[in-house]
Amino acid sequence: MLSISIWLKKKRIKQWRTKKLKGNKILLGCLLVFIFISGIISNVYALNYGIGVNQNDELVWKCKVSNNYEIDLIFGSEWDSSGIFTNLSRGTKMKWKINTAEINDTVSSIEYDIWFWSLKDDWGVNDNSSQINFFVDPKEYSENYNFLNFTSLVPFWFPIPVGEYIGGLSLNLNTWYDVDNRVLPTLNVHIPKDDISPGYPNKEISIIAIYNDRGVLSSYKLYGEGNTVIIDISLEDLPFYVIPSLIGLFIAFSLGTIFYIFKKKGILRRIIKSQVN
Amino acid sequence: MNIGSKFINKVKHLWDHKIFRVAVILHSFYFILSIILFFLLYKEKNDFRIFYDVGDIFLNDIENLYDQTYYLWDFRYFPLSALFFLPFSLLSFEVAFVVFNIFNVLLNILISIVLYKVIVLVRSKDHEKDDKRVIIYICVYLMGLPHILNYIYGQINLYITLFILVSLYIFLKYEELKWQLIGSVILGISIIIKPTALFLIPFLIVLKYNQGKRKFKLDFSTSIVRLVGVVLPVSLNFILFFMYPPLWEGFLETNFTGSNPVALNFSFSISKLIINFCYFFNIPFNQVFILIGVICIIGGLGYFIFILRRNDNYSVIYGFALGIIIMLLAYYDSWDHHLLNLIPILIIIIFNLPRNSVITKPFKTSLSFFSFFDLAFVGIWYLIYPLFPFNFEGTFFLLISFYALYKYLVKKETHQTMED
Numbered sequence: 001m002l003s004i005s006i007w008l009k010k011k012r013i014k015q016w017r018t019k020k021l022k023g024n025k026i027l028l029g030c031l032l033v034f035i036f037i038s039g040i041i042s043n044v045y046a047l048n049y050g051i052g053v054n055q056n057d058e059l060v061w062k063c064k065v066s067n068n069y070e071i072d073l074i075f076g077s078e079w080d081s082s083g084i085f086t087n088l089s090r091g092t093k094m095k096w097k098i099n100t101a102e103i104n105d106t107v108s109s110i111e112y113d114i115w116f117w118s119l120k121d122d123w124g125v126n127d128n129s130s131q132i133n134f135f136v137d138p139k140e141y142s143e144n145y146n147f148l149n150f151t152s153l154v155p156f157w158f159p160i161p162v163g164e165y166i167g168g169l170s171l172n173l174n175t176w177y178d179v180d181n182r183v184l185p186t187l188n189v190h191i192p193k194d195d196i197s198p199g200y201p202n203k204e205i206s207i208i209a210i211y212n213d214r215g216v217l218s219s220y221k222l223y224g225e226g227n228t229v230i231i232d233i234s235l236e237d238l239p240f241y242v243i244p245s246l247i248g249l250f251i252a253f254s255l256g257t258i259f260y261i262f263k264k265k266g267i268l269r270r271i272i273k274s275q276v277n
Numbered sequence: 278m279n280i281g282s283k284f285i286n287k288v289k290h291l292w293d294h295k296i297f298r299v300a301v302i303l304h305s306f307y308f309i310l311s312i313i314l315f316f317l318l319y320k321e322k323n324d325f326r327i328f329y330d331v332g333d334i335f336l337n338d339i340e341n342l343y344d345q346t347y348y349l350w351d352f353r354y355f356p357l358s359a360l361f362f363l364p365f366s367l368l369s370f371e372v373a374f375v376v377f378n379i380f381n382v383l384l385n386i387l388i389s390i391v392l393y394k395v396i397v398l399v400r401s402k403d404h405e406k407d408d409k410r411v412i413i414y415i416c417v418y419l420m421g422l423p424h425i426l427n428y429i430y431g432q433i434n435l436y437i438t439l440f441i442l443v444s445l446y447i448f449l450k451y452e453e454l455k456w457q458l459i460g461s462v463i464l465g466i467s468i469i470i471k472p473t474a475l476f477l478i479p480f481l482i483v484l485k486y487n488q489g490k491r492k493f494k495l496d497f498s499t500s501i502v503r504l505v506g507v508v509l510p511v512s513l514n515f516i517l518f519f520m521y522p523p524l525w526e527g528f529l530e531t532n533f534t535g536s537n538p539v540a541l542n543f544s545f546s547i548s549k550l551i552i553n554f555c556y557f558f559n560i561p562f563n564q565v566f567i568l569i570g571v572i573c574i575i576g577g578l579g580y581f582i583f584i585l586r587r588n589d590n591y592s593v594i595y596g597f598a599l600g601i602i603i604m605l606l607a608y609y610d611s612w613d614h615h616l617l618n619l620i621p622i623l624i625i626i627i628f629n630l631p632r633n634s635v636i637t638k639p640f641k642t643s644l645s646f647f648s649f650f651d652l653a654f655v656g657i658w659y660l661i662y663p664l665f666p667f668n669f670e671g672t673f674f675l676l677i678s679f680y681a682l683y684k685y686l687v688k689k690e691t692h693q694t695m696e697d
Contacts, residue, residue, distance in 0.1 A: 047321060064558060137467075163319040166350060181322055182350060183542035184662070195322075208540045208556075218663070229559040238663050245660035 008131040046069045049136055051101045051108050052160040052214030059096045059216055061156075063117060065232035066090045066100040070224050074201045083118070085153030086127075089243045092117035093236065097126070106140075109133040134159050138168035148196065152220065154187050157258075185211040213237075280625065281298030291412065300416035304424065308382055311428030315374060325374050325431025327352050330368030333358035339517075343527025353531050355514040356524055357469045363438070374431050381428060384435040388506045389415050390655065391442040396628045398449055399591050403632045414624045421648035427614035434617045440467030441597065442475060442621055448593045454502045461506025468592050473618055476604040478507055479580055486584045487680050490494070493584075539564055539609075543658040545651075545671030546572050546611040553666045572607045579679070584688040591629055595686055598622045602679050607658055613655055613671075616647045623647075623678065639681035643674040 009011035053059070066089050071079055076090035080088050089092075095115040103107055113126035132155060147154055153176075159165050176195070178188040185265060188206035194200070205221040211233065222231035261267075290295045315323065327347045334342055335356070342359065345351050366374040396411050403485060404410070427434055440463050447460035466473045483496035484661040518525040542551055548564075548571045554563035579599040584590055601619045605611040623644045630637050651671050658668045 057549055167321055170349070171346065179343075180540060184540060186540040188540065210540055221556075227561040227563060229561070232559060238294070241665050246664055247656065249657060249661060249665075 005174070018090060020105075047057055047161075047164055049103075049108065049138075049161070049165055051103055051110065052162070053098050053101055053110060053216065055098055055101055055156065057098045059098070060236040061094045061220075061233050062230070062236050063088055063090055063092050063094075063215070063233050065229050066092075067224075067230040068229075069229075070230045074203050074205060074224060074230075076200070076202075079151070084156065085151050086119040088231070089117065092119050093188060094118075099129070103136065103159075105137055106136055106138055110157060112173045128190050129161040134165075138165050141171070141172040143172055144167070144174040146174045146176060152209075153189055153191070154220070156217040158185075158211055158215040160213065162211045162213070165215075166211075187211075294409070294412055294416075295412055296416045302420040304382075304419045305387070307424045307428055308378065311378060311425060312375060313432075317580060319429055320371070322349075323429075323431055324350070325440060326370070328362040328431065329370055329373055329434065331359045331367055332362035332364070335363060339391075339524050340521050341527075342521075342524055343531050344453065345531065346407055351531055354471055355469050355511065356517045356528070357510075357514050360470065361433075361470055366473065378428055380598065381435050384439055385419065385424070388439050388621065389419065390444060390569070391446055392418065392624065395442060395449065395625055397448050398446070399594065399625060399629045400665045401629060401631050402509075404628060405632075411628070414627065415651055417644070417648055418620055418624060420490065421617070421620055423616045423620070423647070423650040425652065426612065427617055431509070432614050434473075434614055436470050437467050437473045438618050438621060439463060440470075441601075441618065444623075445597055445622075447592065450561065455498055455499060458504045458506040460505040462510055465507040465510035468507070473604060473615070474600070476576065477597055477600035478504070478574075479592070480583055480600045481507060482582055483592075485586060485589065485592075488587070491686065503623050532635070536660065539661060541666045542610070543655050543662075543668040544610045544612060545605075545668045545675070546608055547575065547606050548609050548610070549670060550611070550667055550669060557666055563660065568607065572603075575679075576603050577604050582686055588686070594622065594625055594629060595682060598626060598678070599682055602675055602682070608681070611671070613652050616651060616671075620647055622646065636681055638684045639677045643678045643681075646674045647671070671680045 018234055066173045068080070068089060079230075082084060094117045098110055098112050100109075100111045109131060111129065111131045112263075114130055116126045116127045117121045121183075136159070150156075163185040166179045166187060167181045168187055170177070173179070176189050176191050178190070180188055182184040187207070187208070187209040190204070191201060192204045195200065203225055206227070208219070208221045208223070209217055210219040212218040217236060218235045219229065220233040224230045288392055293371070329578075331352050332590055333343065334347055339356075340476060342356055343352065368376060394410060396414075400411075426432070444460040444463040444467075447456050447463070450456075451460075456662045464474055464477065464481075482500040483503075484500070485601065486492070487494055520530070539552060539556075541550065541556060548568050549566050549654055551571070552564055554560070555567075580603070583592070583596055583599055598619070601622060605615060605619065623640050627637055627640050627644070630640075651674075654670045655667055658666070
């Protein structure tokens with residue numbers, strides 16, 4: 001009888017061990033399959049870049065700061081006679097109207113009408129038309145690439161997802177450019193004096209260009225000596241959720257503060273007590 | 278009974294607690310979610326990419342370890358940190374990420390064990406004798422939302438947390454000098470991986486100002502041993518700097534010469550809030566001066582609080598808490614996942630303070646904010662940054678904890694109340 005119970009006990013331990021071993025094997029197998037699959041997924045998955053603006057979209061930028069005297073000193077007096085900065089001064093606005101937005105296997109491009117910087121509210125007939133092209137794959141760009149073909153030294157538009165695109169581009173950009181796409185897709189530029197050509201720029205400059213999720217330049221700040229802002233341009237349209245969210249946050253914060261003060265001073269308790277009485 | 282079966286039995290026992298089951302399920306969800314989000318969205322924008330690359334560059338082109346053109350974002354840490362990432366660089370990037378995060382899960386298990394051991398060691402006498410409440414708080418740590426970003430970005434905060442907790446446990450458990458040395462060496466290793474614990478170094482000095490006797494008291498031998506211990510591993514980097522001079526230049530350039538203005542982000546450090554303010558209102562600024570100023574003010578205040586403490590019991594816990602809070606308030610980039618370094622220390626403080634102490638309340642409030650709400654404010658920041666680019670809520674709760682530490686350590690009335 002005793003030997004049977006020992007035998008049964010041994011059998012149960014053996015069964016438990018086999019089950020445990022089997023469980024461990026399954027767990028290990030799952031883990032290996034998981035790692036293996038992640039390797040396969042990575043080969044299948046490839047990032048597709050696109051265009052975040054559509055035909056007939058209108059984009060308006062407003063100039064908040066333009067220290068024309070300082071810019072004359074840095075870039076010479078002709079800086080605002082052509083290109084994207086034509087007629088730039090504080091309070092002026094610039095408009096683009098997208099005519100075409102196309103993408104093929106190698107190039108994504110937009111064509112747009114441009115109304116240069118102006119104080120008038122009536123835009124009238126466009127001043128010019130232009131086009132921006134980008135390789136679909138940012139890694140196509142040659143090493144030490146720069147944006148000297150743009151007067152602003154950074155583009156006003158990029159393909160989307162813009163963070164990933166400029167991240168991919170960062171490996172090929174020259175030393176003036178530093179991409180920070182951790183939070184907001186940002187292109188930081190630092191150009192020492194005389195680095196583009198002798199006397200250009202005449203002082204060292206820095207630029208911070210931030211892009212929105214449509215790939216459009218949402219903020220452009222050009223800094224001169226002593227990190228003073230000499231050009232500040234921003235996209236006029238705010239996303240629809242910004243103001244309601246901000247109001248919501250302030251209401252919640254104010255209510256929270258009032259509730260805390262009431263609670264701390266025992267006002268709530270007194271009110272409840274008086275209601276009960 | 279071997280360690281494995283002991284561990285399984287313990288887990289079986291813990292499984293009886295509903296909160297533990299919820300914590301395990303939630304934490305597993307964070308892990309799986311992070312892997313999915315990595316493959317869908319965050320593969321190209323990931324901190325782990327830098328750690329992965331650094332191992333490879335350390336192996337093949339060490340002189341260019343600080344050539345930032347090789348990296349997605351700047352690599353700023355000490356050169357020896359690359360050794361920790363070297364094994365991952367041998368795998369493909371995606372597999373390395375998954376394996377790295379499996380390690381992160383294991384680290385969280387270890388952190389929970391060490392956290393439990395520290396709590397049991399320092400728990401105030403009037404706390405419940407059973408472990409129910411300890412389990413609840415450890416589960417709060419495991420359920421914390423900062424784990425999501427930590428997993429998604431493939432971050433290394435958990436290594437730092439584990440090293441900090443282990444060194445804290447050693448400092449608290451053993452008084453002998455050799456153990457003080459071991460504890461500080463472990464802290465030094467954490468600084469090699471990521472310099473988060475750099476601000477903890479001044480708090481290793483056992484210095485106190487006796488307000489009654491108006492005298493400074495310094496435990497010279499313990500302080501020296503701790504300082505030697507923490508500096509020793511960090512100084513190993515200087516062998517590399519000596520062997521490869523470009524490394525030293527690159528390290529200095531990356532960490533200390535960036536005076537250019539920088540753009541907006543949702544960091545909740547005071548330095549970053551000031552930088553965001555200057556950026557937003559076009560005020561000329563130099564980020565290095567802002568950093569130094571904030572370190573001097575917050576760091577100086579924190580150290581004064583530590584020196585003026587009225588109670589010497591478990592002072593190292595409060596020193597560590599001050600050090601981490603100073604780091605989070607002063608350094609430019611304080612993200613949600615960095616809170617994983619602070620949360621366990623706050624839990625330890627809650628258990629070290631008397632059960633019904635009024636001082637516990639601000640720590641509990643901050644703990645729940647950091648664990649469950651801070652991440653939401655990161656989301657809110659994205660909604661409102663064009664008009665209000667300040668993620669100040671985390672700063673507010675860090676300052677509350679800072680003030681609570683001041684109240685506990687320095688204020689006379691607090692100690693009288695507690696003695697009563």
